[in-house]
Amino acid sequence: MANLEQARRWNGETGRRWIAQRERHHAVRRLLTPHLLRAAALGSGDRVLDVGCGCGEVTIEMARSVRPGGEVYGLDLSGPALDVARGLAADAGVPGIRFVRGDAQTPPLSPATFDVVVSSFGVMFFEDPDAAFAHLGSVLRPGGRLAFLCWQDERHNEVLGLAPRAVAAHAAVVGGDDLDLFADPWRIGDLLVRAGFGNVRVRGRREPARLGSDVADVLGYLRETSRFRDLLQRLDDQRTVDRAIATLARELAARQRADGVWVEAAVWLVTATVSGRPV
Ligand SMILES: C[S@@+](CC[C@H](N)C(=O)[O-])C[C@H]1O[C@@H](n2cnc3c(N)ncnc32)[C@H](O)[C@@H]1O
Structure with a gap:
């Protein structure tokens, strides 16, 4: 295993929080997942690898699309998330799913065994992305395809950006022009x-995303996220913290609908092939 720090996070506190917020995260991505599934264009008999499958909701959905004869492997570092995934898969009763614990940077899988590699927000955590994508390319058969979703940056994506923007209204601690690798198309x-893929397409997709039921619910959730906690800790005094939180509460209230608080999510939908066949 190469990503020891990520393994520690996703088997520890981060993983516990991810599982505790599973239904919220599922609701946030509900209108985004169909873009990924359409791009993956799965068909009967396909063998699919779901990278960073987490609690397995997308894995289960994909297993329905590859019937009959297909198989979906959900690969993840997190033992607790995979336990939840196995339970959900058993409840769904869909055949053709296997969950494997391992590091996608050094996947415990044979070369050239999959038709499609898919990931819903599971490829952004590699310590060595070049090595990871080279390995993921190697488990695809010639002509196999890759499709994944990752977040656009905070400035264009309210799922990540609303809380930092509220802090930026009161203090100069948010800053920085450098985009994370996966925010930069x-x-x-x-x-x-570089990893050997071709026909690469990086397309922007925007959808409404339900962050929670009301302002208090979403505020409670965002205050637990590491990015927001880190920004609040950098503020000089409690008054500025209170102001940032009040600004965030106002922004959330403006997005309250009858059925919850909805923000605008922005993602990159990325597709590629290993040897020339367009997705
Ligand atoms: C943001 S969650 C997404 C989970 C799921 N795909 C979804 O859409 O709900 C990211 C997942 O990637 C997993 N992950 C992170 N780095 C990984 C790696 N190197 N190999 C395998 N899984 C990894 C984490 O354990 C976590 O479950």
């Missing part, structure tokens, strides 16, 4: 080409 393209 050009760097994603370069990465995949």
